[in-house]
Amino acid sequence: MSDAKQVSPAVVRRLPRYYRFLGELLKVNVTRISSRELSEKMGLTASQIRQDLNCFGGFGQQGYGYNVEQLHDEIGKILGLDKCIDAILIGAGNLGRAIANHMSFDQRGFRLIGIFDQNPALIGDKIKGITVTSTDNIETFCKNHSPVVAVLCIPKTATKVISEKLIKSGIKGFWNFSHYDLLDNNPDIIVENVHMSDSLMTLSYKVHEFVDNNNKH
Amino acid sequence: MSDAKQVSPAVVRRLPRYYRFLGELLKVNVTRISSRELSEKMGLTASQIRQDLNCFGGFGQQGYGYNVEQLHDEIGKILGLDKCIDAILIGAGNLGRAIANHMSFDQRGFRLIGIFDQNPALIGDKIKGITVTSTDNIETFCKNHSPVVAVLCIPKTATKVISEKLIKSGIKGFWNFSHYDLLDNNPDIIVENVHMSDSLMTLSYKVHEFVDNNNKH
DNA sequence: TAGATTGTTAATCGATTAACAATC
DNA sequence: TAGATTGTTAATCGATTAACAATC
Numbered sequence: 144m145s146d147a148k149q150v151s152p153a154v155v156r157r158l159p160r161y162y163r164f165l166g167e168l169l170k171v172n173v174t175r176i177s178s179r180e181l182s183e184k185m186g187l188t189a190s191q192i193r194q195d196l197n198c199f200g201g202f203g204q205q206g207y208g209y210n211v212e213q214l215h216d217e218i219g220k221i222l223g224l225d226k227c228i229d230a231i232l233i234g235a236g237n238l239g240r241a242i243a244n245h246m247s248f249d250q251r252g253f254r255l256i257g258i259f260d261q262n263p264a265l266i267g268d269k270i271k272g273i274t275v276t277s278t279d280n281i282e283t284f285c286k287n288h289s290p291v292v293a294v295l296c297i298p299k300t301a302t303k304v305i306s307e308k309l310i311k312s313g314i315k316g317f318w319n320f321s322h323y324d325l326l327d328n329n330p331d332i333i334v335e336n337v338h339m340s341d342s343l344m345t346l347s348y349k350v351h352e353f354v355d356n357n358n359k360h
Numbered sequence: 361m362s363d364a365k366q367v368s369p370a371v372v373r374r375l376p377r378y379y380r381f382l383g384e385l386l387k388v389n390v391t392r393i394s395s396r397e398l399s400e401k402m403g404l405t406a407s408q409i410r411q412d413l414n415c416f417g418g419f420g421q422q423g424y425g426y427n428v429e430q431l432h433d434e435i436g437k438i439l440g441l442d443k444c445i446d447a448i449l450i451g452a453g454n455l456g457r458a459i460a461n462h463m464s465f466d467q468r469g470f471r472l473i474g475i476f477d478q479n480p481a482l483i484g485d486k487i488k489g490i491t492v493t494s495t496d497n498i499e500t501f502c503k504n505h506s507p508v509v510a511v512l513c514i515p516k517t518a519t520k521v522i523s524e525k526l527i528k529s530g531i532k533g534f535w536n537f538s539h540y541d542l543l544d545n546n547p548d549i550i551v552e553n554v555h556m557s558d559s560l561m562t563l564s565y566k567v568h569e570f571v572d573n574n575n576k577h
Numbered sequence: 578t579a580g581a582t583t584g585t586t587a588a589t590c591g592a593t594t595a596a597c598a599a600t601c
Numbered sequence: 602t603a604g605a606t607t608g609t610t611a612a613t614c615g616a617t618t619a620a621c622a623a624t625c
Contacts, residue, residue, distance in 0.1 A: 153616060155565055159558035163539065177582060186543045189582095190618050197584060205583040206625040222561045223568035241458035242556075251557060252564035292567060316567040318560065322380065326403050333570050335563040339459075339554060340468060341376035343535060344439045346552040347469035348372055350509060350533040351440035353550050370592060394606060406606095407594050414608060422607040423601040 154195050158222055160185065161195070165215035177208035224252040228316075230292040231257040231284070233305060235265045235275045238320060239296035243270045253292065257284055261301075278305070285312035292316040299323035371412050375435055377402065378412070382432035394425035441469040445533075447509040448474040448501070450522060452482045452492045455537060456513035460487045470509065474501055478518075495522070502529035509533040516540035 164185055168176060178189040178196075185192075196202050196209070202217055203209045219225060230253045232239055239258070248255045258270055259278045268275045276284070284290075293314045297305060302323035309317075316333040319325050325334045381402055385393060395406040395413075402409075413419050413426070419434055420426045436442060447470045449456055456475070465472045475487055476495045485492045493501070501507075510531045514522060519540035526534075533550040536542050542551045 151616070156558075156562060158565065159555070159561035160541070162561065163541075163558070179582085185541075186545050188618060190620090191616090193583065194585085194617080201584070203583050204625060205623070206581045208582065221565070223564040224561065226564075226568065228564065228567055237458040237461045241454040244454045246556065246560065248560070251560045253560065291571075292563065315570065316563055318563055324377070324380070324402075328403055333563070333566045335559055335566065337554075337556060337559050338376070339463065341373075341380070342552055342554050343463065343465070343468045343470065344376040344379065344441065345373060346509065346533055346535050346550070347440045347443075347445065348375065348438070349550045349552065350445055351443065353532065354508075368592070396606085405594065407596090408592090410607065411593080411609085418608070420607050421601060422599070423605045425606065 150198050154198055157187075157195060158218055162215065162218045162222060162224075165211055165218065168211050169215055173211050175208050176211055178203070181209075222252065224250070226252055228253050228292050229256050229288065229290040230254065230294060230318075231259065231281075231290045231314075232294045232296065233259050233278065233281075233309075234296035235260040235262075235268065235270060236296065239294075240270055242294060242296060242320070243273075255294075256288055256290060259284075281308065282312050285309075285314070289313060292318065294318045294320070295325075296320045367415050371415055374404075374412060375439055379432065379435045379439060379441075382428055382435065385428050386432055390428050392425050393428055395420070398426075439469065441467070443469055445470050445509055446473050446505065446507040447471065447511060447535075448476065448498075448507045448531075449511045449513065450476050450495065450498075450526075451513035452477040452485065452487060453479075453513065456511075457487055459511060459513060459537070460490070472511075473505055473507055476501075498525065499529050502526075502531070506530060509535060511535045511537070512542075513537045 164181070178192040182189040182192055193203070196214070199217065199221055202214050227249075230248065232243055232255060235243075235258050239260075243255060243258060255271065255273065258273045258275045259281055260266060260275050261278050263277075265275050266277050291314065293306075293309050293316070295302060295306065295317060299322040302319070302321040302325065306317065306325055310329075310332060314332070317325055317335065319334060319336045320339070322338070322340055325336060327334045381398070395409040399406040399409055410420070413431070416434065416438055419431050444466075447465065449460055449472060452460075452475050456477075460472060460475060472488065472490065475490045475492045476498055477483060477492050478495045480494075482492050483494050508531065510523075510526050510533070512519060512523065512534060516539040519536070519538040519542065523534065523542055527546075527549060531549070534542055534552065536551060536553045537556070539555070539557055542553060544551045
């Protein structure tokens, strides 16, 4: 009933969206849904949905569709949301603070256990019940608490040095908000880059393209 | 020398990255670069780089490579960074504040001209020199200033209503940070969703997969 | 049983890579 | 000219869509 077949990167990227949509359906007490109905809600094809879900085993039932709650739970398990990964946050500036406060780490399979910053003015602050500590203490903290993931909310100039230090301290995964590209070609680590500035530039491109097309036709 | 051929979505998503990498090279005074050298830095194939850049016309020179500055400028123009789109921010909470302060809108082709929030406690605050105003004033503001893009940093429950109001007020593009999926199937608008929570769940998946594989081998 | 809808194979489409002729 | 490297076509690969037999 669980792990099987090939799971393509494209499918992995869609899993959280399935999870979210199914969660919304649960909230309004929908118990079953067909791939066709779900496809209309999500803007995908029914075929793709069946293909995607079948990577992980037969979640559906012919003639009936999918049980929303069961499917939601299964995808949650596939994503690892029922487990808990210890994470630390590096950088307690505007963005780091927003992420610490705004993100429900515990609902996404993580637990935030430490926050670090270079700036003496921020050290000692409490964010979500965690005291901001000097980046000098990272190695010691990692030795004692073995966090697995680091969330990087630091300027791009600092990213290379800090990430190398973190890798040496045993960090395996990076959620990287800095504008520096942590390349994914290091086999010892997992990187998830969130390039908000790239997203904004893409929006610029798309808006200009849209406006130009509308002026033509 | 400029617009030509088919530009695939995949290429558009890579353009900001090219732009960033070329900007970094410029800073260290690199004047020319070959597709092979750039491919090593960016973790792409040289073939893909030549293919991508050629969508927009012959930026390179056989036997020489690409002129870094010229290529950087051309990609900037393709992205529309030399133009200026007026934008408003809806939601001045943690995340909205961080984005207003942290993002260099003007370096990405935008100008932030208004900030709105529902919460009376925030109205009147100044962020980046802009006074936070009640969401009740959005329509009037749009009539007077005609912003083109809205940045949504609001709870998912509010997104549907607010976005419909904004579309009626003439907003064409959305940079959407709310956990609500603004679907891209409305031909009257452009949507760029930034789903940070999806990114975090994907990281959860990848970290667990990584750890499991390392335990096996 | 009849109707509905999945699971799964085959066909299509698009994006990436390889190869090489053109040319600076 | 010789060497380097692009622009571009052809080959490959992967992901999406279509179709339908299996089955609840």
